[in-house]
Amino acid sequence: MRIILSGGGTGGHIYPAITIARAIAKLAPGSEFLFVGTKQGLEADIIPKEGFRLTTIEVRGLERRLSWNNVRTIFQTVGSLWQARQIVKSFRPDIVIGTGGYVCGPVLLAASLMRIPTIIQEQNVIPGITNRILARFVNKIAIGYAEAAKHFSRPDKTVFTGNPIRPEVMSATRSEGLVALGLDDNKITVLVAGGSRGARSINTAMLDVYRRFSGDKKIQILHVTGQSDYNSIVGKIKQAGIEISKSGNITIKPYLYNMPLALAAADLVVFRAGAIGLAEVTARGVPAILIPYPYAAENHQEYNARVLEKNGAAIVIRDSELTGEKLVNTIADLVACPEKLRAMGQASGKLGRPQAADDIAKLALALVRS
Numbered sequence: 495m496r497i498i499l500s501g502g503g504t505g506g507h508i509y510p511a512i513t514i515a516r517a518i519a520k521l522a523p524g525s526e527f528l529f530v531g532t533k534q535g536l537e538a539d540i541i542p543k544e545g546f547r548l549t550t551i552e553v554r555g556l557e558r559r560l561s562w563n564n565v566r567t568i569f570q571t572v573g574s575l576w577q578a579r580q581i582v583k584s585f586r587p588d589i590v591i592g593t594g595g596y597v598c599g600p601v602l603l604a605a606s607l608m609r610i611p612t613i614i615q616e617q618n619v620i621p622g623i624t625n626r627i628l629a630r631f632v633n634k635i636a637i638g639y640a641e642a643a644k645h646f647s648r649p650d651k652t653v654f655t656g657n658p659i660r661p662e663v664m665s666a667t668r669s670e671g672l673v674a675l676g677l678d679d680n681k682i683t684v685l686v687a688g689g690s691r692g693a694r695s696i697n698t699a700m701l702d703v704y705r706r707f708s709g710d711k712k713i714q715i716l717h718v719t720g721q722s723d724y725n726s727i728v729g730k731i732k733q734a735g736i737e738i739s740k741s742g743n744i745t746i747k748p749y750l751y752n753m754p755l756a757l758a759a760a761d762l763v764v765f766r767a768g769a770i771g772l773a774e775v776t777a778r779g780v781p782a783i784l785i786p787y788p789y790a791a792e793n794h795q796e797y798n799a800r801v802l803e804k805n806g807a808a809i810v811i812r813d814s815e816l817t818g819e820k821l822v823n824t825i826a827d828l829v830a831c832p833e834k835l836r837a838m839g840q841a842s843g844k845l846g847r848p849q850a851a852d853d854i855a856k857l858a859l860a861l862v863r864s
């Protein structure tokens with residue numbers, strides 16, 4: 495099978511495309527893949543590193559108000575549609591799959607006009623603008639949340655698959671995770687992470703959490719600060735008179751390359767509400783305290799988080815209401831009540847869709863064969 499995948503800008507659009515490609519490769523060995531992105535997007539770095547072929551087109555996002563830039567963008571969009579058409583024509587894919595971000599607009603549109611089967615995958619409860627426009631043209635829309643269907647003009651095309659997650663998220667075991675991260679089996683592990691770039695408000699609130707829990711015999715904290723905040727947070731913890739190395743229960747990292755192992759070891763997470771992070775958390779059935787990033791497009795992270803809250807899997811704290819004290823109390827209450835933690839974990843697990851990538855791959859194969 496020959497497959498074009500397109501999606502880009504942020505990791506949240508790129509990693510799902512990679513996971514879907516790997517799931518298709520397992521079901522249809524020998525398949526050939528081509529990724530289409532832009533030179534400026536993160537995909538230009540990630541896709542070749544992951545061992546896939548990438549070709550780029552020139553395309554820009556529309557600004558949300560009328561401007562001369564938009565006029566220029568419209569002309570460029572016609573150009574990118576032409577470039578996309580040439581790529582599709584020469585690769586001759588059996589199917590084209592888009593995972594969001596404006597680059598997939600012209601690619602999916604060109605393929606659909608050429609009557610090649612198309613799927614878009616939408617990760618969030620509130621769909622992105624590109625996917626909303628493409629909904630009219632594509633054959634199927636694989637949605638990460640059932641709640642997203644009503645936001646599309648063609649809900650009849652949606653298939654609720656869940657969001658694709660890396661297989662390592664499910665294969666990692668708790669004991670492997672504890673050993674790999676140097677954690678204690680007898681303590682409750684709280685994993686704190688703010689999405690792929692960290693979260694300053696969470697990092698700041700964590701200072702009070704350290705004041706309260708440093709040296710605690712019951713819980714241990716694994717905190718991922720994001721690259722840019724790491725040095726300043728470590729400095730502030732020191733200023734507060736807390737010695738991380740002597741605390742016996744604090745591990746701080748700028749980034750985790752082994753997130754699946756950390757998730758396997760976690761008894762509670764404090765997270766932003768990016769769709770893939772939440773898909774991983776629910777696939778593992780981990781209870782969560784969620785602090786959605788307030789500037790995500792159309793506040794979509796809060797909508798993602800509220801689905802977990804509504805189902806009893808998470809407690810949501812709005813970023814504007816986050817204080818150190820509130821975070822300390824929320825963690826302390828949960829840790830003091832193992833029953834509640836267990837019930838939230840079970841509710842989280844019920845929302846998980848670990849088979850999402852396989853289901854999307856099967857959907858693609860079925861479309862090709864139909």
Ligand SMILES: CC(=O)N[C@H]1[C@@H](OP(=O)(O)OP(=O)(O)OC[C@H]2O[C@@H](n3ccc(=O)[nH]c3=O)[C@H](O)[C@@H]2O)O[C@H](CO)[C@@H](O)[C@@H]1O
Nearest residue numbers: 505506507617689690718749750753768769770771790795
């Ligand atoms: C700011 C913003 O608009 N973010 C969007 C972006 O999320 P963004 O890419 O930030 O976040 P996601 O939660 O979707 O994915 C993060 C991924 O990075 C991994 N990870 C993270 C930290 C770390 O130290 N190590 C690590 O491996 C996680 O395990 C996960 O696989 O795309 C998502 C999917 O469209 C959206 O829901 C998010 O709202």
